[in-house]
Amino acid sequence: MTSPQCSRAGCRADAQWRVVWRNPRIHSADRRKVWTACPDHVGFLRDYLASRSFPVEVLALDTAPAS
Incomplete structure (x- = not known):
């Protein structure tokens, strides 16, 4: 199984963090x-x-x- 990669555009580094978020205007x-x-x-x-x-x-x- 591969490690999750960073979500930043162009980055292929292994992720160590989760950034949990929501847009309150469109998400409950x-x-x-x-x-x-x-x-x-x-x-x-x-x-x-x-x-x-x-x-x-x-x-x-x-x-x-x-x-």
Whole structure:
């Protein structure tokens, strides 16, 4: 089985983080999307989503998201 790769465009590094988010204008509170991130891009992806006022949570890849 292959390791998840970073969701940042053009990055092929192994992911170590999950960036869990939703767009409250179009997603219900129980729907959350997940991007995976390498250590170099986790901050960029989190900040990109937070700048749009999306609820965002960063978790280690092996951690279950809060319900």
